[in-house]
Amino acid sequence: MYTEDTWITTPVTAELLRGALDLERTEHGVLPHRLPAWARAQCADGQLAMAESQPSGVRLVFRTRATAVELETLPTKRVYTGAPPRPDGVYDLLVDGRLAGQASVPGGNTLTIDMAAGTAEQRPGPPGTLHFAGLPDGVKDVEIWLPHNETTELVALRTDAPVEPAPDRGRRVWLHHGSSISHGSDAASPTTTWPALAASLGGVELVNLGLGGSALLDPFTARTMRDTPADLISVKIGINLVNTDLMRLRAFAPAVHGFLDTIREGHPTTPLLVVSPILCPIHENTPGPSAPDLTALGAGRLRFRAAGDPAERASGKLTLGVIRDELARIVAQRAAQDPDLHHLDGRDLYGEADAAELPLPDRLHPDAATHRRIGERFAELAFTGDGAFR
Template sequence: MNDHITTPITPDLLRGALELERTEHGLAPHRLPVRARAQGDGQLAMAEAQPSGVRVVFRTRAGVVELDTLRTRVGYRGMPLRPDGVYDLLVDGELVAQASTTGGKVLLLDMATGTAETRPGPVGTVRFDGLADRVKDVEIWLPHTEITELVALRTDAPVEAVPAGERRVWLHHGSSISHGSNAASPSTTWAALAAARGGVDLVNLGFGGSAMLDPFTARAMRDTPADLISVKIGINLVNADVMRLRAFGPAVHGFLDTIRDGHPTTPLLVVSPILCPIHEDTPGPGAVDMEDGSMRFRATGDPAERAAGKLTLTVIRTELARIVAQRSVDDPNLTYLDGLDLYGDADHADLPLPDRLHPDAATHRRIAERFAEAVFSPEGAFAPQPVTA
């Protein structure tokens, strides 16, 4: 780029990250603080470092924008690597371009042995050009499935930070579905689409395989400024088979109590799982089958074990509704949304889950529309605030 301007990537140019780590190459956005990361496992470490919902945001007249990054792609031994991650470019809130980068590292996981190997690779560049010659707000949404280190930002005109606080901040926690598994791009995960429809700034703490009611996640949410908060609870507890019903209720109460310690009156929405037929009435653990070079999920538990307290999605929905009803007597800003209202039996007949667990791109859009209609409507839990003179 001729006459380019290199702008340091500073926290005021980023949205959606809770912490930035200085690396030998640049800055790595994290969606959990270092203390929380130290208390999790490798699955969580991989998931939270994938910058779902994280975007570089600035105001500029630039017609050309380049972003140098070092990506880490996650692959599984014996399977092709996933397609390249997508960078979404939004101008004044509208998706106008998409691109991918090259190079980067590969984190190769061996599901048979539980081992991992990291293969090195070079820094790559994503470039957008032909942008309108006017002052505009630019957002570069980072790939939601690739760990990303930010190396350099170059433009052909000066950039400035967009002031924070212009929109309400929505803090959301969930599983791989909230993280964006099988969505087409980072700004088209269901959470990102719902945030756009609701006119809010998203902080997405959706962690693939890691929505486990972890106390450190609750503490991170407690300590993160937010105007709206939601937690989507259930599927990972079932498919990882991590607890019984006796532990589940107190764990939910404790998670909500911790959030309330920092946000005593903030609108707080509890969302139960969307339909997942393999786990509706069959406990976990879940297992993976390889079919035609792709993964399919199945449940391996025994439905009879529900009598001993094993969790299924049906059990979890009933318990979450009961807990919210109990707590909302003293907490009028706590509400419940049944995940079957977002994706249920009729939706599954129309748009089945391709791998039996995760929605595809079209289903992400449907879930986003349903969520926005239910939650951001004038009667919803996150209803727009009235304009005051």
């Protein structure tokens, strides 16, 4: 067994992290963020604050001879009033690129969300420690992917041999922005969200700006993408604009143009792929907002319904069908002057046949099997053949 004298404690610094754009020092340690501080200061929305602090795609990466690794963290876990308990977030351990272990940290802070009342309450809790032992001897690259769905403060990294930052493998960097589906909602683990799967299959380094409930064409997100180094860029736009009922058709097209214009200020010739929404039957022809199905919630199940009226499309309310048509039109218009701009219909990733076989369990979010399917299809359509990222 290892004693306190055996362990080497290494400070968690930006050099050991990938996928994070900012690192905040806290009372307990450091908190990775996926939006920089200046961007966070421009929006006081609690949903965005929760989403960007959940480290989807963020991983500790280091080189070491260690055969045992401990990571002490302080997670923040979500509890939805009336819904079944959520499982603890999963940490994936990779050794030289291969999955070598999984673990969870119990305890931590608790954020209780009452969707019916629209309230949230946070209660503090203690840190916890995960332990990986029996790693192969010899120098190796170790990655610890943080839970994609739990805000995670990093308290201490302990190993039984020294660590150093892993060398750059020279792989292309893929910067992706999308909704909770891109964030990884209901995926089984952080390396099995569809962007992480696609990145692995495509042999690229992922920076995931999938922000649950917050893919809303925010200017600060576009400026963040403009300023983030990347070799490949994609934006998946649509579902959050519908389920928040944020804007009408008149505002949508100029907002998309502005978002793309801002990205192009920093990446004028980078391959840029615009992806429309996957199939979501409740919002194909019915506008938002999305609302919790209180009947299902009363029975202990979390499901959503479309609270809009199809007749409201005449007044400019957005549906997924309207958004797909507009995105295809906008990309075709811009591509005449921008040959590195591409379009992908989200129904090629998940369409009607997929919905019949693998329906969205809560009517909005894919399950683990569907994440795998979407990731594999994206990799095939984007990284091979005539794909935008070939």
